[in-house]
Amino acid sequence: MKTNISLEEAQTLLLALAKPVKEGYVSLFDATGRVLSQDIQAGQDLPPFAKSPLDGYALQAKDTEKVAQLGSVKLSVIEEIRAGYLPAKKVTSGTASKVMTGAPVPAGADVIIKYEAVERNGDYITISDILNAGSNIIQAGEDIKKGETVAYKNNLLSPSLIGLFAGIGLSKVPVFNKVRVAILSTGDELLDPAQELQPGKIYNSNLHSLRALCLKLGTEPIAFGIVADKQAVTAERISQALMVSDIVITTGGASVGDYDVVLDALKQMAANIIFWKVDMKPGSPVIAAEKNNKLIIALSGNPAAALITFNLIVVPLLKKMMGLACQLPLRISAVFADNFPKQSPQRRFLRGRIYRQDEKNYIKLTGEQSNGILKSMITCNALIDIPANSGPLCVGQKVSAVLVGNIDERTAAVLPGL
Amino acid sequence: MKTNISLEEAQTLLLALAKPVKEGYVSLFDATGRVLSQDIQAGQDLPPFAKSPLDGYALQAKDTEKVAQLGSVKLSVIEEIRAGYLPAKKVTSGTASKVMTGAPVPAGADVIIKYEAVERNGDYITISDILNAGSNIIQAGEDIKKGETVAYKNNLLSPSLIGLFAGIGLSKVPVFNKVRVAILSTGDELLDPAQELQPGKIYNSNLHSLRALCLKLGTEPIAFGIVADKQAVTAERISQALMVSDIVITTGGASVGDYDVVLDALKQMAANIIFWKVDMKPGSPVIAAEKNNKLIIALSGNPAAALITFNLIVVPLLKKMMGLACQLPLRISAVFADNFPKQSPQRRFLRGRIYRQDEKNYIKLTGEQSNGILKSMITCNALIDIPANSGPLCVGQKVSAVLVGNIDERTAAVLPGL
Numbered sequence: 131m132k133t134n135i136s137l138e139e140a141q142t143l144l145l146a147l148a149k150p151v152k153e154g155y156v157s158l159f160d161a162t163g164r165v166l167s168q169d170i171q172a173g174q175d176l177p178p179f180a181k182s183p184l185d186g187y188a189l190q191a192k193d194t195e196k197v198a199q200l201g202s203v204k205l206s207v208i209e210e211i212r213a214g215y216l217p218a219k220k221v222t223s224g225t226a227s228k229v230m231t232g233a234p235v236p237a238g239a240d241v242i243i244k245y246e247a248v249e250r251n252g253d254y255i256t257i258s259d260i261l262n263a264g265s266n267i268i269q270a271g272e273d274i275k276k277g278e279t280v281a282y283k284n285n286l287l288s289p290s291l292i293g294l295f296a297g298i299g300l301s302k303v304p305v306f307n308k309v310r311v312a313i314l315s316t317g318d319e320l321l322d323p324a325q326e327l328q329p330g331k332i333y334n335s336n337l338h339s340l341r342a343l344c345l346k347l348g349t350e351p352i353a354f355g356i357v358a359d360k361q362a363v364t365a366e367r368i369s370q371a372l373m374v375s376d377i378v379i380t381t382g383g384a385s386v387g388d389y390d391v392v393l394d395a396l397k398q399m400a401a402n403i404i405f406w407k408v409d410m411k412p413g414s415p416v417i418a419a420e421k422n423n424k425l426i427i428a429l430s431g432n433p434a435a436a437l438i439t440f441n442l443i444v445v446p447l448l449k450k451m452m453g454l455a456c457q458l459p460l461r462i463s464a465v466f467a468d469n470f471p472k473q474s475p476q477r478r479f480l481r482g483r484i485y486r487q488d489e490k491n492y493i494k495l496t497g498e499q500s501n502g503i504l505k506s507m508i509t510c511n512a513l514i515d516i517p518a519n520s521g522p523l524c525v526g527q528k529v530s531a532v533l534v535g536n537i538d539e540r541t542a543a544v545l546p547g548l
Numbered sequence: 549m550k551t552n553i554s555l556e557e558a559q560t561l562l563l564a565l566a567k568p569v570k571e572g573y574v575s576l577f578d579a580t581g582r583v584l585s586q587d588i589q590a591g592q593d594l595p596p597f598a599k600s601p602l603d604g605y606a607l608q609a610k611d612t613e614k615v616a617q618l619g620s621v622k623l624s625v626i627e628e629i630r631a632g633y634l635p636a637k638k639v640t641s642g643t644a645s646k647v648m649t650g651a652p653v654p655a656g657a658d659v660i661i662k663y664e665a666v667e668r669n670g671d672y673i674t675i676s677d678i679l680n681a682g683s684n685i686i687q688a689g690e691d692i693k694k695g696e697t698v699a700y701k702n703n704l705l706s707p708s709l710i711g712l713f714a715g716i717g718l719s720k721v722p723v724f725n726k727v728r729v730a731i732l733s734t735g736d737e738l739l740d741p742a743q744e745l746q747p748g749k750i751y752n753s754n755l756h757s758l759r760a761l762c763l764k765l766g767t768e769p770i771a772f773g774i775v776a777d778k779q780a781v782t783a784e785r786i787s788q789a790l791m792v793s794d795i796v797i798t799t800g801g802a803s804v805g806d807y808d809v810v811l812d813a814l815k816q817m818a819a820n821i822i823f824w825k826v827d828m829k830p831g832s833p834v835i836a837a838e839k840n841n842k843l844i845i846a847l848s849g850n851p852a853a854a855l856i857t858f859n860l861i862v863v864p865l866l867k868k869m870m871g872l873a874c875q876l877p878l879r880i881s882a883v884f885a886d887n888f889p890k891q892s893p894q895r896r897f898l899r900g901r902i903y904r905q906d907e908k909n910y911i912k913l914t915g916e917q918s919n920g921i922l923k924s925m926i927t928c929n930a931l932i933d934i935p936a937n938s939g940p941l942c943v944g945q946k947v948s949a950v951l952v953g954n955i956d957e958r959t960a961a962v963l964p965g966l
Contacts, residue, residue, distance in 0.1 A: 508712060
């Protein structure tokens, strides 16, 4: 068992062990936000046939050459073709078929002229333009050719990609299964917020914040409730959670106290302990273990510490398991626009908010930085990475920060510099 | 009925008419991504009582003053208090209680010293430090005070906010209902991708791409299927859709052709037509109408045009209905890193991809720009806004672009300048 390792070593060790979950097929109706498990080749052309982009007349371009001498040509309209219906007749010299937007181009025709550019009298049209063959025709396969690779394994299924799949007749897509994340809170002091508060007890916030993060990420959280600070019970609940999930996350009891039972519970289960403690503040007490090829990550019970280590250590892991190619959080440099008078003997992550001003990134602290304080997480969009043995931080210092959580529009709004 | 109005006028007209949907209460388990409909005041302190941030001993600070003369003081340990349990005894001069992390601070004690800083022998501890009252105690309400406003109406419910609500014992939150968006595709030529392809028909991609966009945004899409290009049937289906939704979006049949029946269908329903056609390319044929205080927006049937107008016109509307304070898409300026040889007599939106290089935003076209082409939407993260009467665009020109869809991490990665 390694101990007191760096955040980067923890990330590397876990990403090497994490494997994408199994694959399956889902309907396009369930595909939003899922991740492709295979490259996708188009099974047909898009569009599947040559069609008209407008309401007009399909004819032979060479018929319009006579306009040069005669000033105009007159063609007989032989049928009207609507979108969704097949042409019944072939266009020959001297004839034209009326075509509606999206209608198949009739055989024999090689150009379409728009409705407004012709004069119609009864069953005849008069044309005064010389047309080039191919004009105003959307060719079969113009958007996508049969056999063309349209998307790749590890691509996130966006609305446009889902639309494109529908367009090529793909109603089911190969995706990685949803990662099932069991979340278990340890602590005799915990109550569910739906319960009445009792003296000496506190409400369990970690289950709710981590569950919401899992949902936002596109995984399937399984709320495994609260377990007492007893080694045997904790071992049993973790074992149960492992059976129905792909990864188990616990909070609380991961430190060195007399009632920090998670490490012993994992040993009792004969789990392979990968590491214990990461050299960072807050959130140092993290245990990573493996059992039956599944990972168990035990986080601190302090609400802010749990959220921060979840973002820095668990989220990259979950992204790998989801099948995403890009896993580690984004790093941004910014100018510190605040004062933080404390020394940092240990590597520390401070909760901050990046904003953009005069084409530069600035970052301010979002409030109290203690392990247990949740309020400063609310407006936090980045964690300032303070190296060990740093002195006080002053206005104007350059800092490096890690973007946390999904980027929301409010976050993006402050970044690009409008 | 207004016609051929600017995009900005269309947005303004519709945002003035759109109202947030009704409010309700949801469990924290269903709150992720929802929008608050009321300000939230904390009903209790967080934490609810003074507690210990570490494993240690609770005692009276004045007892440690004697360390100055004696070098150390010896205190009798009267009990052990675990997290979740109440102290049974009061700490008096000469005594201390062992406290575990999270345990309530016993009456009489005003300081906590960490476990590692004392020497324990049997029922006694020896202390060699002079301590200040209040040290190592998390005071009741240190994170949040009872009555404090912790979140505001129109706030998006993030994971941290959900965790904070759990922490203050709020198990149900007031939110705006999910906006129900009925999506209806018109067109005799359309097939669902699960059906077998027939000659002259194409697969309906709009339902799937728009449905996925609605899901990503956090609304509840209702797939209303495909309706034939017949006025009476279209009017009937739109009326049915209005009954079960908050807004109806149709695609196809919104232009001027013989089989573009949506405008007439809306008139037949006695809907109030707000405008028809927006001065932009692609996606000019947009109809906005109102019936029974609900909006109906009819978009072009061309897949790219439908996606673009949905992003520019419908998304702001849906955000207003969801209760979000920020509705219009973000605008970014960038350097055009491509060539586009065509003139743009009409205002035009080109599909592009913004990326960051040397601290600057650049944008390239993502491929073919025709109305029907879906492929260039796949990697598109911004629409370049080309004013009417523009000439060809060259490398190096400054352009203005509108970010489309939700900002994903890939998009953000190219924006902030790492």
